[in-house]
Amino acid sequence: MSRYDISGWQNSYQEGSDAQVLKNKLGIVTREDMNRAELILLRKLYMAVLNHALPSGPLTVAHIREWHHRWLGNVYAWAGHERSVNMSKNGFPFAAADRIPALLQAFDRQYLARYTPCQGMGREALIEAIALTHVEFILIHPFREGNGRISRLLADVMAVQARQGPLDYSPWELRREHYIAAIQMGLMGDYEPMKQCVDQALPRG
Template identity: 30%
Template sequence: MRRKGSIISATYAVIDMYIHEHRDWPRFIWSEQAITVPLAAVRHRQGRLIGRMEALGLNLQAEANLATLTEDVIKSSEIEGETLDKEQVRSSIARRLGLDIGALSPVDRDVEGVVEMMLDATQNYVQPLTAERLFGWHAALFPTGRSGMSRIVVGAWRDGRSGPMQVVSGPFGRERVHFEAPVASRLPDEMAAFLAWFEQEHSIDPVLKGAIAHLWFVTVHPFEDGNGRIARAIADMALARSEDGPQRFYSMSAGIRVARKGYYAILERTQRGDLDITKWILWFLACLSQAIDGAERVLVNVLRKAAFWRVAEPHISNDRQRLMLNRLLEGFEGKLTSSKWAKLTKVSPDTALRDIVDLIAKGLLTRDHGGGRSTSYSLSTME
C-alpha cells in the first residue's frame, strides 16, 4: 500500500531526471506498509531512552544533554569536512545553557555560529520555522560572509550569479555532477511551500516529518553553502518536536557521520529518482536507530563521570585540577604530560607538576609506564 506524502500519490516512470524536475514535485509518496514497523520501533526506543534519562536526575540529565549537543555540533561539521575544537564547542554550549563546567575555553566565531544555530533549533523547537529564522542561522554559520576564501550570499537565498548549484566530485576538468539543485528563480516559491508544509502539516508523525524535511531542504539547496548543516538542524528540530522537549540525548549527526558514504549515496539515488522516497525514509530511520544506540555510550560515560566525582570532589585542591580531570574524563587526545598541563592551565611547569603529584598522592591520577621527558599520566581506575 502506498500513502500520499504532501498532497497526492501517483505512479512515476523511472527516468534520468532530478526529483525536483518531476511534474508533481514535491508531492512525495512512500510505502506505509514498508515504514510502519521500523517507525514504530524507533518511536518505542525514543520513549525508552527518554524514560531512562529522566530517571537520572536533573544534574546528570544536563550532563548527558551537554555531551549529546557537543557531539551533534562536532559531527554535523565533520560531515562537511570541517573539524571543530571539542572544548570550544562544549564551552560555548555550556555558557549558553548556563551550565557550570569550570573554566570555559575561548571560542572562535565559527564555533559560536554553529552552536547558536543548533541550540536555536533544539531549544526553541516550538517556535515556527520561517525564512527569517533560516536567514539568521545561515548568517551565524558564515559570520565573515565567506565560505573558505570565497565570498558568498549570506542570510538570503542564493541568487544564481555563480551559475548552477551543483554537487560535484573529482579532479578539475573531470568532475562528476552528483546533483543539480533547482534554479535560483524558483527559490522563493520552493521555500514558501516547504515552510508552509513544515508548520501546517500535522497528520505526519514528527519523526517521519524530520526525514522528509531533511531530504526536501537539501534538494532545494536554497543557500550557497551550509545547506547540509541547516538540513540536519531542521531534522533535529522535528525530532525535538516529536519528543516535546529541548533536551537531546542522542545525536542524529553522529549516526550520519558513521554512515557518511551511505548518506551521500542514498541522497544521490533519491534525488535522481522518482517521488517515491520509501528507501530514503527507511535509511533515515535506520540511522536514527543507530544514533539511539550511541546514546547508550553517552549514558555510560555520564554515569562513569558521576561516580568519579563522587569520590574525587572532596580531594580537589584547585580549579586547574578540576579542569584537567574533566578533560581526561571527556577523552583527552594524546597523552597527558606535565608540559601539556602547564600549557592548558597557563601555569609554570613546577606548578603543573605539583598539581599532578598532589593528585597521584590522593589516588586520582597514576603515572604511566616510562619516565623522564616522556612521563605521562592517566586517570586512576576507581572501583
C-alpha cells in the same frame, strides 16, 4: 578543487586562498581555518537555538534564513540570503537559482506548515516529518554554503520539539553513499530510504 561547482557573478573566492575559500569578512584563506571557524560558530548557534530560542510553533523559512544569518553573518556577506548561482555536487544538480524563491514558498507551505510543530508526535510520524523536510530542503539547497548543516539543525529542532532528539548523524557519515542515494530517491518521490536514515539517527527510548 572546491566542494561545489559554482557559476555566475557570485563565484568569488578569498584572495590568497587559491580558489579554496569563498570570499569572507574574516580574511580566512585556508579551508582548514574556515572549517574551524564555521564549526565554532555552528556550536554557538546550536546552543542558542536548542537551549534558549527553540521555536514552539510551526517552523518557517524565515526561521531557517535567520539561523543561517546568525551562524555565518560575521563570515559571509550573503549569509541568510538565497543563492543566485547554480550549484551541483558530484554531478548532481540542485534546484536552479532562479527557482529558489518559489520553491521556498512551496516548501514553507507544503512541508514546514504541514509537519511542524512536532510536539506530541510519535516516533513514526516524526521520522516521516524529518525525512520529507530534509530531502526537500537539500534538493532546493537555497544557500551558497552550509545547506547540509542547516538541514541537520532543522531536523534537530523538529526532534527536540517532539522531545525525541537531537539526532546522531554518525550513521549517515559512515554510510555516506547510502545517504546520498536516499536524497536522490527522494527526488523521484521515494522517501523510504531517507526514512531509514532518519530512523537510524533518531535516538530510541
